[in-house]
Amino acid sequence: MKPKRTGTRRPRDTLARWIALTTLVAMLTLLALNALFSLLAGAWARPPLMETGLIEKIAAITRIIDSVAPEQRPAIARAASDRLFSTQWLQHHEDARLPVVDDPEYSDGATLLRQQLGRPDARIEGYEPSDWPADQPGGRYAAMIELSDHSWVMFSLPARSWGLEEWERNLIIIALILLSAFIVALVATRHLAAPLERFAEGARRFGVDHQAPPIPVVGPYEIRQAILAFNAMQAQLKHFIEDRTQMLAAISHDLRAPLTRMRLRGEFIEDTEQQSRLFRDVDEMQAMINSALEFFRDDARLEHPTAFDLAELLHTVVDDFKDAGSEVAFDGAPRFVYTGRPIGLKRALVNLIDNAIKYGGEPSVQLKAWDDHVEIHILDRGPGIAPEFREQVFTPFFRLEGSRNKNTGGVGLGLSAARATVLEHGGTLALDNRRDSGLQVRVSLPLN
Template sequence: MNRLWPQSLLGQLLLSVALALLVAQVLGATLVYRARAERLEEGMLNAAAFRLMTEMRGVPPLREMRGERPPRRRGMRRVQVTRTETSPLRTGEKPDVAAAAKLVDILGYQGIDPRHAVVVRRTVAADPLAREAAMRRAAFRPGRDPLDGEVIIAGVDLGPAEGWVTARMRVPPDRREGLWTIALQTLLIYAILMTVIALVARRITRPIASLTSRLERFAETRDPQGQIEPRGPADVRRLIEAHNAMEARIAALLDEKDVMLGAIGHDLKTPLAALRVRIESVDDEHERSRMAATIEDITRSLDDILSLARVGRPSDPEERTELSALVASVVEEYEDMGERVSFAESTRIVATLRPTWLRRALRNLVGNALRYGGQARVSLERAGGSAAIRIEDDGPGIPDGEIERMMAPFTRGDPSRNTGTGGAGLGLALARAIAEQHGGSLELANRRDAAGNVSGLVATLRLPVQAT
């Protein structure tokens, strides 16, 4: 059902109106058809009542009294009137009680009060008199089955002395000109209504579609340039104006944040650098090393905080980059420092990205692998329209219920994983933010051995790449 239902506002509106109009037209056609059938039945009962009254009063039809022959007209129904001692109703036939009551009412208005009245429908082939009349007319209407159709038989009981007077009337064939008229009317209404509604709805949906595209672009770039002009109905214009004002306010807040972070970074890094120089005067080498490590840890945490705050508004442009070469360069940095990092052979994969930011994300992931697992195995492969960079370690892993939480800022794992590791818990959060900035994602999963025990952690950085 969801596949058939359109997803756009314009499509849903047009389909809803079309379905409502279809239901209304079907109901209207049904009512018209029923009213037409009721009028036809009432007219035939009136004609039958007239023939019955003519027979009962002994008055010949007007044309017969004038000696005229009835003209042949399309749709003429021939009525046969007979007198019998018994009811025309056969055993097993079901009479039309409502029609009989109407027939009695019609005769009552003319001062005729029959003892009983019977109205029944019967096929032409099943009634001898109607069959005989139909076969006589067959010669004048070639190409039609003379026995096809029904005949209405209306009889009234006038008492033992006069017996039953019965009139037979051929039911005209079912003509559907009215239904065709309704169908054509429906198509015309559909064409007019759908055109008008499509124009009105398009006037509403086009600005909304532009606003949606602008929202997506602003969420990705945070660039206040390119706001859309308010247009469309008054409500839609007010929505666009409110969004433009909110967007400008957000951009102003982001600018203030960048200025504040720059000032904080400058004000903190300057005394840290001076402190780093002063500790050189400390004679105790062990204490000097501990103090230097503390200053380095503070500086690194400060860099992570500033980078995480600026990740949504990078200043460097995107570049077409060969991923395998970039990953290999990061791995070589750790190899030069004597770290246990390896990189598997990879094919050439090109992506448009910000190399500086991606190197930062890879360093965080490789650093985590070395810190908690003692070594890191890096691999790169193409999977459909994305590249997957995997970093594996042999550490204790992360509890399954804590994996998502561990990628939140300032979150650190359990003590068994973090004893002596330091850090502010920003490495994974920054790596995920960088991946999402490039339209990718970061996934963490525990690696398990044959016995089902956790044997390490696998971090997968996925990035969209160009088709080759």
């Protein structure tokens, strides 16, 4: 006996079904609005003939003409004519010169018209513009009513002009189509766009804060699957970052013990020059380890974003360098509110300005605000950096020869840490040589 197959149940809330449902609901809404328009505004837009009062008017004129002598009828017919229609009294039916149709008998409203005339057997004929041949001009609406002496009264109308014009009615129908489509699209897009917006916001938040919580799994099936995949990737990245940080921090910490033993053993070296070289190497390695521990255990990365005055932060950093004896010029707005992690940004800016002081001279800081981002320029008058090294200098522990050497005290982590902080804010950090001489560090931060 074969095992019974169990198929995977298809999810109901999918994008394909929402698109099909949106189209169907838009069509049904259009039909409902059109029916409502015809029901509520039909008499105003294009009222039926019996609701226009025209039949009562024709019946009254016909009764008057039928009640007077034949010689008075042409004058009364002319007097009864107006801008809406013309009235003629005709001795014979042939005088009307109407087209030949299969059934000229008028049916719509004929019963009411006969009641108004008081003659149940009265002959009534009706003609429309389409009854005239295409090669014969003069097509119009016409009504023929036979009088009691078998003469005729003809009422002619060039067009049915009561109510709204055809282009006005079409305009209303188009407006109803657009309205129904807009209403349905608004409801559908709010249902679809809301989870997409939360998805995008969660992705941007994770870009600047790897400790951000997972994105809520809501929305159609395809969007939920994308959110689940992103949350899984986010969890894996967080786990990888934590494991890498702990591993590198542990390695850096464990290196302290052999360095301490090397220093102790160096005390027994009798050669003063060799002992001095060993101690310099140990001190340099100790400085690298301390910098690495500070880099990997950066508490600023756990800092939550907050709104702060970026201009005031730059003023504080510049003043701190001035208090330490280094003149740093500042040019920018006195106040600029930015949302980010102030401790991390301050540490990055201190590293960049410190590099400008050590390796360039005449440091200056500029703050420039745009509609969608803010830029911080740090300028110096040093030798600059060759183009082939402008990306390599961001590699941890990489140091340029010459202007940047181990005698300055740096270990090659300042630019790496600064760029990491800027990238965590969703920004960019770039290096460019100035035209005359010097280096320009451009920090660009997006405005949320």
